[in-house]
Amino acid sequence: MLVTNISEFRKNLKSYIDNVYDNNDTLIVTGSGKTVVMISLDDFNSYDETEYLTSTKANKDRLDSAIKSFKNNSGKEQRLIEP
Structure with missing residues (x-):
């Protein structure tokens, strides 16, 4: 800084x-x-997106759950569907 x-x-x-x-x-x-x-604009957009994603309790809880699953290696692998 x-x-x-x-x-x-x-x-x-x-x-x-x-x-x-x-x-x-x-x-x-x-x-x-x-x-x-x-x-920078990139940093601002990153902060703005983070604020948006954590702006509701439901979103924050879902993100926290996903992070916990990732850290515990208990997530499921998903295949992406090609358009």
Whole structure:
């Protein structure tokens, strides 16, 4: 995780953006009493999808059950149906 102030961010905008994107890093930018976080779009979409998948108790319980089965090697192999 990187932290910088708004002045340094402005001076080195491209290098900060490249670092966030290329290294999947998180950048915190502070200035004028406000703080923001910069992450790549791929990371944002991943967080957004995780939030969606765990947004209901039923989904969260189903995912927890699947993870438990996987860890206990008690899952069932399924063949994918080709279209």
